[in-house]
Amino acid sequence: MSRVHDLLVLGSGVAGLTTALRAAREGMTVMVVTKGELAQTATRYAQGGVAAALAPPDSPDLHLADTLIAGVGLCDPDAVGVLVSEGPARVRELARLGARFDAAPEEIESDEIAETDDAWLLAREGGHSLARVVHAGGDATGAEIERALVAAVQQSAVIDVLEHAFVLELLVERGRCGGAIVLGADGLPANLRAHDTVLATGGAGQCFAVTTNPRLSTGDGIALALRSGVACADLEFVQFHPTALHVDAMPRPLLSEALRGDGAILRDDLGRPFMQGVHPLADLAPRDVVSRTIAQVMRERGIDHVWLDATMIDDFAKRFPTIWSACTRNGLDPTRDELPVAPAAHYLCGGVVIDLDGATTLPHLWACGETACSGVHGANRLASNSLLDGLVFGTRVVEAIGAQVEHASETGPMRGVLEIAGDAREADTIVPTSDGAPVDAAALRSAVQRVMARDAGVVRDGTGLGLAAQTLADLAALRNGLALRDRDAREAANVLDVARAIVDGATAREESRGAHTRTDWPQSRDDQLGRWVHGADGLAFVPLAAVGAPAGAGRRRGGGR
Numbered sequence: 254m255s256r257v258h259d260l261l262v263l264g265s266g267v268a269g270l271t272t273a274l275r276a277a278r279e280g281m282t283v284m285v286v287t288k289g290e291l292a293q294t295a296t297r298y299a300q301g302g303v304a305a306a307l308a309p310p311d312s313p314d315l316h317l318a319d320t321l322i323a324g325v326g327l328c329d330p331d332a333v334g335v336l337v338s339e340g341p342a343r344v345r346e347l348a349r350l351g352a353r354f355d356a357a358p359e360e361i362e363s364d365e366i367a368e369t370d371d372a373w374l375l376a377r378e379g380g381h382s383l384a385r386v387v388h389a390g391g392d393a394t395g396a397e398i399e400r401a402l403v404a405a406v407q408q409s410a411v412i413d414v415l416e417h418a419f420v421l422e423l424l425v426e427r428g429r430c431g432g433a434i435v436l437g438a439d440g441l442p443a444n445l446r447a448h449d450t451v452l453a454t455g456g457a458g459q460c461f462a463v464t465t466n467p468r469l470s471t472g473d474g475i476a477l478a479l480r481s482g483v484a485c486a487d488l489e490f491v492q493f494h495p496t497a498l499h500v501d502a503m504p505r506p507l508l509s510e511a512l513r514g515d516g517a518i519l520r521d522d523l524g525r526p527f528m529q530g531v532h533p534l535a536d537l538a539p540r541d542v543v544s545r546t547i548a549q550v551m552r553e554r555g556i557d558h559v560w561l562d563a564t565m566i567d568d569f570a571k572r573f574p575t576i577w578s579a580c581t582r583n584g585l586d587p588t589r590d591e592l593p594v595a596p597a598a599h600y601l602c603g604g605v606v607i608d609l610d611g612a613t614t615l616p617h618l619w620a621c622g623e624t625a626c627s628g629v630h631g632a633n634r635l636a637s638n639s640l641l642d643g644l645v646f647g648t649r650v651v652e653a654i655g656a657q658v659e660h661a662s663e664t665g666p667m668r669g670v671l672e673i674a675g676d677a678r679e680a681d682t683i684v685p686t687s688d689g690a691p692v693d694a695a696a697l698r699s700a701v702q703r704v705m706a707r708d709a710g711v712v713r714d715g716t717g718l719g720l721a722a723q724t725l726a727d728l729a730a731l732r733n734g735l736a737l738r739d740r741d742a743r744e745a746a747n748v749l750d751v752a753r754a755i756v757d758g759a760t761a762r763e764e765s766r767g768a769h770t771r772t773d774w775p776q777s778r779d780d781q782l783g784r785w786v787h788g789a790d791g792l793a794f795v796p797l798a799a800v801g802a803p804a805g806a807g808r809r810r811g812g813g814r
């Protein structure tokens with residue numbers, strides 16, 4: 254434990270393991286810390302695939318254009334440029350590492366796996382102007398990617414792995430990150446020291462009562478960053494997936510957009526299709542539009558879900574094996590039954606602000622994957638861009654460390670952020686902890702989840718957000734009883750801290766844009782075209798127009814906490 258590694262990687266999903274493998278290749282000593290087993294990640298749940306412009310008629314420019322449209326003005330074009338131009342090489346590397354993507358039927362010979370990209374079967378998803386999504390096992394892409402990455406890490410002689418170890422806080426010393434404080438499987442806290450540390454701890458769907466994210470997606474990395482005063486942004490942009498299977502299971506099984514791509518139709522309780530006329534693409538409208546419409550139908554009809562009619566899809570079990578098994582496990586036969594669905598929290602577009610190299614506002618701390626605000630998703634993620642995000646920025650982090658970069662630069666979404674971020678807080682000053690009265694972690698977590706689902710969900714307004722802020726502040730008082738070694742309580746506290754930041758961002762953003770919908774501010778507003786940044790000194794607005802402007806120009810402070 255006392256060894257100082259070159260690189261400490263927090264998290265073992267696509268972002269963390271990509272970073273670890275690349276660092277090992279560059280000759281760095283690496284430690285991967287993960288709170289479950291190596292393969293326990295959100296990554297392995299990914300269904301649809303990875304978007305990349307692999308060959309004509311597709312091009313990085315087309316992929317860029319689609320991504321910018323989906324992000325509704327808040328993508329950072331430079332960051333998206335990096336994503337789409339470097340993405341194809343990263344996907345090919347993943348295949349060389351051993352990930353086996355599905356082949357087009359004419360390429361299939363002895364088995365259905367393609368070795369080279371010209372043989373890959375490309376799917377088209379919502380928001381993409383042409384087919385560019387590679388997938389594996391039909392709808393089991395994430396499981397295959399995670400399998401390949403885990404196998405490569407396990408074969409590596411230079412990557413140390415610490416499983417069942419929970420990262421409690423960042424080690425902030427003399428204004429830089431020196432590693433992390435970790436609760437080991439033995440229940441004892443320890444300092445893990447490293448020259449550089451990467452946050453790759455995934456998303457925060459567990460802030461909501463209904464989510465597609467696994468139990469581990471508790472926003473820990475974002476909570477650590479917030480407590481240490483490392484800048485985070487765009488947290489109000491929570492993408493809700495419109496069609497999660499409405500069954501008594503958490504996470505909710507996802508019914509991919511690909512079903513609607515194959516003709517599935519949403520119906521209300523009277524069997525009426527309701528997406529026609531709402532959007533030119535009807536059932537295949539962008540996710541935010543479909544989620545909002547479902548929420549409206551549910552409210553108007555007094556129902557808690559709607560139905561997805563996928564009975565017209567041929568070869569369902571073969572084409573969508575993961576979805577098929579989720580349905581049959583719940584007593585549903587998609588070839589005969591209409592499937593109950595409702596929106597569920599799915600993806601956090603914002604996170605810890607990074608520059609184009611993955612550097613955060615704290616020197617020697619880096620971030621990538623869903624934990625990061627890389628600027629590529631803006632107000633709304635384009636489908637299948639997130640696995641790619643982890644692959645691309647995980648790699649860039651290592652390249653920058655290899656090039657001796659120590660500080661963030663004013664690039665990508667970091668522009669305008671460095672000067673308002675404030676000074677990071679040292680680890681021992683940030684969390685009130687005690688070994689006193691234990692908190693009921695499960696009760697705290699589910700209380701937060703209920704508040705968020707009720708007042709900060711698909712459709713928001715100022716009154717509901719105010720109520721949420723007050724209730725979460727009351728719950729925050731309970732944190733004083735948090736036992737240092739109670740992992741569940743610490744996880745619940747992370748859910749609470751991230752939920753409060755989401756509510757603060759959603760309250761400050763007085764407009765509707767992308768995944769953030771407010772009934773009291775139904776239009777997008779030009780003066781909100783920027784990021785709400787959670788820094789060491791609270792919430793501040795960085796207009797996109799401030800990019801390239803003199804330091805301090807055009808910034809304004811928000812309420813925040």
Ligand SMILES: Cc1cc2nc3c(=O)[nH]c(=O)nc-3n(C[C@H](O)[C@H](O)[C@H](O)COP(=O)(O)OP(=O)(O)OC[C@H]3O[C@@H](n4cnc5c(N)ncnc54)[C@H](O)[C@@H]3O)c2cc1C
Pocket residue numbers: 263264265266267268269286287288289291293294295296297298299300301302303304394395418419420421453454455456465466467469470473474507599600621622623624636637638639640641643
């Ligand atoms: C059902 C579903 C379907 C999806 N489909 C797609 C798709 O088709 N295409 C696409 O691009 N994206 C998809 N996504 C999104 C995508 O899967 C995620 O955004 C991506 O996998 C996140 O990868 P990550 O490496 O950032 O985090 P994760 O894969 O979530 O990994 C996070 C890691 O951090 C660890 N960790 C967290 N907190 C701590 C802590 N305190 N201490 C120690 N370790 C910690 C976890 O144990 C885990 O190992 C889907 C997501 C879901 C849930």
